[in-house]
Amino acid sequence: MQTLRMNSALLPDFVEALKAWGTVWAPVERAPGVFSLEAIDDPDRARPDALRTIVPFKKLLLAPRFTMLEGTTGSAGRPSDDSLRGPQVLFGAHPCDVHALAILDLLYMTDYVDPFYQANRESLTVVGYGCWPDQRCFCESLGTSSVDKGFDLALTPLGDRYLVAVASSRGDDIVQANQHLFQPATRQDTRDYLHRLKERRAAFSLALDVSDLPYVLELKKDDPVWQELGTKCLCCGSCSMVCPTCACFNVVDEIQDDDRSLRIRAWDSCLYLDYALVAGGHNFRDQRADRVKNRYYHKQEAFVREFGMPSCVGCGRCIENCPTGINVVEVFQYMRGDV
Amino acid sequence: MTVEIPAALPVRSAPRHLASGTNPYLPAPARIMRVSELVPDIRLYELRFDDTALAERFSFRPGQFVELSVLGVGEGPFSLPSSPTRRGSFQLGIRRAGVLTNFLFDHIREGDFVGIRGPLGNGFPLEQLEGQDLLLVAGGLGMIPLRGLLQYLIDLRHRFGRVILLYGSRSPDQVLFRDELTSLARRGDAEIVLSVDQTHGHPWTGSVGVVTELLDQVELDVARTYAVACGPPVFYKFMLDKLVERRFAKDRIYLSLERRMECGIGKCGHCAVGYTFTCLHGPVFSYWDAINLPELIYT
Numbered sequence: 274m275q276t277l278r279m280n281s282a283l284l285p286d287f288v289e290a291l292k293a294w295g296t297v298w299a300p301v302e303r304a305p306g307v308f309s310l311e312a313i314d315d316p317d318r319a320r321p322d323a324l325r326t327i328v329p330f331k332k333l334l335l336a337p338r339f340t341m342l343e344g345t346t347g348s349a350g351r352p353s354d355d356s357l358r359g360p361q362v363l364f365g366a367h368p369c370d371v372h373a374l375a376i377l378d379l380l381y382m383t384d385y386v387d388p389f390y391q392a393n394r395e396s397l398t399v400v401g402y403g404c405w406p407d408q409r410c411f412c413e414s415l416g417t418s419s420v421d422k423g424f425d426l427a428l429t430p431l432g433d434r435y436l437v438a439v440a441s442s443r444g445d446d447i448v449q450a451n452q453h454l455f456q457p458a459t460r461q462d463t464r465d466y467l468h469r470l471k472e473r474r475a476a477f478s479l480a481l482d483v484s485d486l487p488y489v490l491e492l493k494k495d496d497p498v499w500q501e502l503g504t505k506c507l508c509c510g511s512c513s514m515v516c517p518t519c520a521c522f523n524v525v526d527e528i529q530d531d532d533r534s535l536r537i538r539a540w541d542s543c544l545y546l547d548y549a550l551v552a553g554g555h556n557f558r559d560q561r562a563d564r565v566k567n568r569y570y571h572k573q574e575a576f577v578r579e580f581g582m583p584s585c586v587g588c589g590r591c592i593e594n595c596p597t598g599i600n601v602v603e604v605f606q607y608m609r610g611d612v
Numbered sequence: 613m614t615v616e617i618p619a620a621l622p623v624r625s626a627p628r629h630l631a632s633g634t635n636p637y638l639p640a641p642a643r644i645m646r647v648s649e650l651v652p653d654i655r656l657y658e659l660r661f662d663d664t665a666l667a668e669r670f671s672f673r674p675g676q677f678v679e680l681s682v683l684g685v686g687e688g689p690f691s692l693p694s695s696p697t698r699r700g701s702f703q704l705g706i707r708r709a710g711v712l713t714n715f716l717f718d719h720i721r722e723g724d725f726v727g728i729r730g731p732l733g734n735g736f737p738l739e740q741l742e743g744q745d746l747l748l749v750a751g752g753l754g755m756i757p758l759r760g761l762l763q764y765l766i767d768l769r770h771r772f773g774r775v776i777l778l779y780g781s782r783s784p785d786q787v788l789f790r791d792e793l794t795s796l797a798r799r800g801d802a803e804i805v806l807s808v809d810q811t812h813g814h815p816w817t818g819s820v821g822v823v824t825e826l827l828d829q830v831e832l833d834v835a836r837t838y839a840v841a842c843g844p845p846v847f848y849k850f851m852l853d854k855l856v857e858r859r860f861a862k863d864r865i866y867l868s869l870e871r872r873m874e875c876g877i878g879k880c881g882h883c884a885v886g887y888t889f890t891c892l893h894g895p896v897f898s899y900w901d902a903i904n905l906p907e908l909i910y911t
Contacts, residue, residue, distance in 0.1 A: 341637050346684035349639040349727030379624075384892075385636040385877040386627045521881030524874055526686050534684030536637075543881060551872045555845075557885075575887035579624065 274421065275439040277448065277455040278462050279428070284435075288316035288364060290451045294398045294443070295360025298333060300326045321365030321402035321428070324410070325590050329517035330363050330370055331377065334393045335538075341389065342536035346528055350536060356389040360396045367404040369586040371424050372417040373517035374399065376576075376584050380520055389538075398443060401427030403436075403469075406477050409589030411602055413474065414481040417586040431465045481587065481602045482609060483573075489609065490574040494566075498608050503562025505597050510542030512591035512599075513568070518584045521548075543568050569604065617673050617696050617738070618731065624878075624892075631670050632661075632678075632729050636877045639681040639727025640666060645701055647722055650788050653708040654753070655717065656693065659728065660701040671696045673735025674761040675868055675896045679876050680704065681727035682720070686712045689732070689873040689891070693756045693789075695763035705756035705788070732876040733895050736761055736840060736866060744838050745773040747830070749851055751780050751823055751843025755788045757868050758842050766801050774837075775802040776830060780823025780847075784814035805829065823847065824854045834859050842868045852899055865899035 279287065291297050299319035300308040310326040310333075313319055335356070342350035366374075381390040401424045404410075412418040420427070425444035428435040436458060439445050448455055513519040523541040528534045541548065544564050549557035558564045576584035585601070592600045606612050618631070632640040646658040661667040672678075674695060681687035688710075694703035708717050720726060746765060750758045758777070765775050781787045787806060797804040805826050807819035819826060823843075839855050841848065848867065855865050871883035871890035878892035886905045888894060897905075 342683060344683055348683050349641045349681065349725070350683040352635055352638055381879065383626065384624050384628060385630065385879070387879060388635050388637075520879075522875075522879070523882075524687065524880070526684050528684045536683060536687075541881070543884075548882060549872055551870060557871075570886065571884065575884070578887035 275445070275448075276458045276462075277437040277439065278458045279435045279437050279455050281430070281433050281435060283454050284319075285316040287451070287454055288313075288319050290447070290454070291362045291364060291398070291400065293450065294447060295362045295396065296358075297362045297364055298330070299364040319364060322404070322430070323365065324367070324404055324407055325588055325593065327590075327594065328515060329373065329588070329590065330366065331373075331517055331520065333358060333361050333363060333397060334377065334390055335520070335522070335540075338537060338539040339389070340535045341524070341538045343533065346532055346534040350534070352388070353535070356393065358393045358396070360398070361393070362398040362400060364400045365402045366399050366424060366427075367402065367588075368420040369410075369412045369417050369588040370517060371399065371401060371420045372412075372586045373588070375423050376518045376580075376582075376586070377520060379580055398447075399424040399426075401438075403427070403429035405473060406479075407589070408478050409592045410477065410587060411479045411481045411589065412587035413477045414483055415583060415585060415587040418473075418477075419470075429466060429469070431462060431469060434462070436462050436466050479589075479602055481605060482611070483583070486583070486605070487574040487577045490570055493608055494570075496608065498604075499566040500562045502565050502599070502604060503560060505599060506544070506561055506565040507597060508544040508546065508561050508564055509596060510544045511594045511596065513542035513544060514540060515590040515594045517586060517588055517590070518572075543571070569601070573605075617671050630729060630877070631672075631731060632666070636729065637875070639679070639687075639729045641725045642728040644720060644722050644724050644726065650705065651786050653717075654788065655706055657704045657706060657716075658694075658701050659704065659726070661728070662725065667700060670702065670731075671699070672702070672731035673738060674764045675735035675757055676731040676733045677757075677873070677876075677895065678702075678704070678728050678730030678732060679873075680706075680712070680716075681729065682712065682715060683727065685715045687727075687729075687874075688712045689876060691757040691760070691868070691895075692731070693759040693763075695760055695767055697764055697767035703760075705753075705759070707753060729876060732873070733891055734893060736868075736896050738764070741838050741840075742771050743773065745833060745836050746775050747832065747837055747839045748775070748777045749779075749823065749827070749839060749841040749843070749855075750777065751847030751851070752782065752786070753788075754842030754844070754847065754868070755779055756842075758840065759789055761840065762796075762802065766796065769801060776832075777802055777804045778807075778823055778826040778830070779804070780807045780809070780826070780843075782809050783812040784808050784816040785812070803830070822850070824850045827851075827854050827858060832858065834861075834864070837864070839865045840867075841865065855899075862900040862903065863898045866896055867899060867902060868895050869897060869902070870895070 300323035301311045308323040308326045340353040340355035343353045344350040381387040425441045427438040521541045572585045641662040642659040677691045690704045693705040873883045873891040874880045876891045878889040883890035
């Protein structure tokens, strides 16, 4: 990996230069303290320092709703290009986002590769941005607070300049095409980076105890804590929608006016009542407690067993967006008997 | 006979493709060659892929399933009651149950096309079963996937020990593949015992009672026998206990389970139970695995 430096005043020029690699998506402030991930034209609108956008980058890869297949009603159908987004640049990805992207890659790009995901993934450029935690960030506990691969370029703010990590061939192409923006990094930059790292670590106020968590969950599978949680959770699915690694989907066919039909794919949530309903009317998880428990177990136990790591990256979006104030860290503390 | 069946691959492996095409969501057109009624509201469909090369190449493991699709109506998982030893075409056993199957029964005729994706799922552990005695236990519609396994065992008869089928139905008019099973038993290719819960006035010479009772009638060497069970939830509830009572090891009992399989390739999440995706790691599980996935068997 190559490391460079860039003067902070050049940030708008840098964002402008990224447009050559596709539509630039960046956090934009919609209301005070509320950010959404939007396609931007004016580089000054970009707020890469924003901690979390409501909906994460996953919408750039698989839209909330798109047509998978189309054709004459009754036919087998043919693939639609409705999902194709063309070249896109994600500007302002934090380490947790980059880790979440790796988790989605694991799900969609191994075994039976998802062609709709793959097409957008291969044309996505990822430009990271060093963040500073707030009281809802717990990535440090999950080992996702820093990142050394899975992105093209990453900027870390160091006062009047950025440290620029070049982590891919495409990242180097961007640098080569904009050499006037960059200079070699200095020893002082390294010292400042290490100092920032130390201060950033100290800035975390929330921690999730993940020691032996899959087995602890196994031991606690019949615990009354899940019933209690079931009475508090509305099963609205907000946490799934804003989660960067929640990727479940539902498929429905729609008949159009003109003898054509579409097979539509839309985001789904395991918290919804009919998620595990089968033919004949049996519902495997008809209780809210079963569904909310299933979501936690999937993230912290099942995914660990299948892929060797949890599918939670500690971004804090579910905490920020839960209408009844459920906090995943508090739930696990309570479950362990720590509070 | 040489039979090419797909290898049982570790899941979440390097990229691979379904036999039906490189886009795993895109069904391949298949023609309905023959439709016959097995019992009222359950039909046997024989299909052949329109693409000749695919039709000849298509193979699967008994116990695997396919997604049948009609664009504009929907898609659903169906098990294969035929065996890969019989190439060129394959069969599906379908019960009229909802929007898709109603459409199929009412509007799709011989000669029409539907879309097929597959084969999907893991299938029965055939290599492990070789050289062993096999006890197949079916309840109701559970006979559909087990008929595929049975055909496979019969076609490669010398590779297996005893083949025993215990099959329970609600009543004599609900027995699937009745003539075929009777003639298999008569030829001595398999030991077959049929039972019905009640005769409801139909002529019947077999047993009357629940299928679990049949288990008491057969002599078994459980150390060299695998049990393969398939049926509705209430069937598992009693049958699994009964097999354990007969001293079957829990990892020598296999069962095929139903879930809401939508994508069929371990992506959409609907059939996930704990760390397994029923469509990808299943639908065939050992009883031991099933016990350790609390939600897997519902009763």
